[in-house]
Amino acid sequence: MQTGTDIDRVFAALADPTRRDIVRRSIAGQEGVAELADHYPMSFAAVQKHVAVLERAGLVTKQRIGRRKVVRTHADGLAAARRVLDHYEELWRGRIDRMADLITEDTEGTDKTRETQA
Amino acid sequence: MQTGTDIDRVFAALADPTRRDIVRRSIAGQEGVAELADHYPMSFAAVQKHVAVLERAGLVTKQRIGRRKVVRTHADGLAAARRVLDHYEELWRGRIDRMADLITEDTEGTDKTRETQA
DNA sequence: TGTCGATACAACCTGATGGTTGTACTAATG
DNA sequence: CATTAGTACAACCATCAGGTTGTATCGACA
Incomplete structure (x- = not known):
């Protein structure tokens, strides 16, 4: 569960409508x-495969209850995706x-503005 | 045409680290x-293909400036993804x-007679 | 313990993705 | 107007993703 919430997997998992619906239904966890x-x-x-994808992405967990395995969405996974979007915002x-600064100051010559990384 | 800001495409586009980095860099729009x-x-x-994917997802736009085409991230696309996550939250x-209600009330009647025992 | 309900997993097919190279279009610029 | 920087797009290839069927495991229970 080290790479449990890998961002690539989270977004990829959410890219499928069936899987998003499974996430939604599994919030109830029933x-x-x-x-x-x-x-x-x-x-x-x-x-079953879709659930496995969601599980690998850390978006849901399975818990044995009786003879079934109940699927529950794992809020942390969703939070990980949200954090990325928050960062962009x-x-x-x-x-x-x-841009506002440029308008108010109007100082020219800022050419090599580069590198920020993340 | 198509589905301008299709959620499937948005999440799929964000599932690739290179594309996420392009989105990040393109926020500056330079x-x-x-x-x-x-x-x-x-x-x-x-x-170029990655940019095209982002463009189809409505995450970036291109604008001709001189001989170049400047890539700019389109906030609406990100907002669409955020809305989905907000909904889940x-x-x-x-x-x-x-769950809190169940604890405080505890009056059955909502039974589906499931998960007997623990 | 033998059966059935529920889940897991492997093998397989098909279409989409991510990368390559090569060629063609478009617009500044000498 | 010829050249060239910048972009677009097609053809091709390898891998992956989503779906199928078929078989195996595992737990509950008569």
Whole structure:
């Protein structure tokens, strides 16, 4: 569970509508894999694979309850994705501020403005 | 045409680290495709493709400036992704509230007669 | 303990993705 | 107007992702 919440996997997992729906349904944390599968026009195995993708991305967890394995969404995974977007928004606001600065100051000559990394 | 800001495309686009970096750099909105390409260990054409993916997802736009086409990130695209995550968080909070309700009320009647025992 | 419900996993097919090279279009510039 | 920087796009290739079926495991229970 080291790489549990890898950002690449999180976004990739969220890129599929079926998987987003599984995430949504699993917030309630009541359904097993087979029950989830009933909601989609595909095989049980396909849904099982989707759940596996979500699990690898750290977006859901499975817990054995009786003979089923109940799927629950893991809020931390979603938080990881949110943080990335928050970061962009922060940078975006910074850009706006800088534009405002340019308007008020109007000092020319800022050419090699580069490198910021992340 | 198409689905301007399709959520599938947005998340899929953000699933690639190179593309996320392009989004980040393009917030400044200063570099053309070739300038962006200089930062990555791949061909110009490959970067061009990445930009195209971001463009289709509504995450960036291109504007001709001189002989270059400057790439700028489009905040609306990011906002679309954020809205999805916000929705999940909202549902998540609702779940917590419902759990709290169950604890305080404890009046059954909502039974599906499931998960017997523990 | 033998059966059934629920889950896991492997093998396979197909289309999408991420990378390459090569060629062609477009617009500054000498 | 010929050249060249910058971009676009097509063809091609390898790998991955989403789906299928088929078989195996595992836990509950008559």
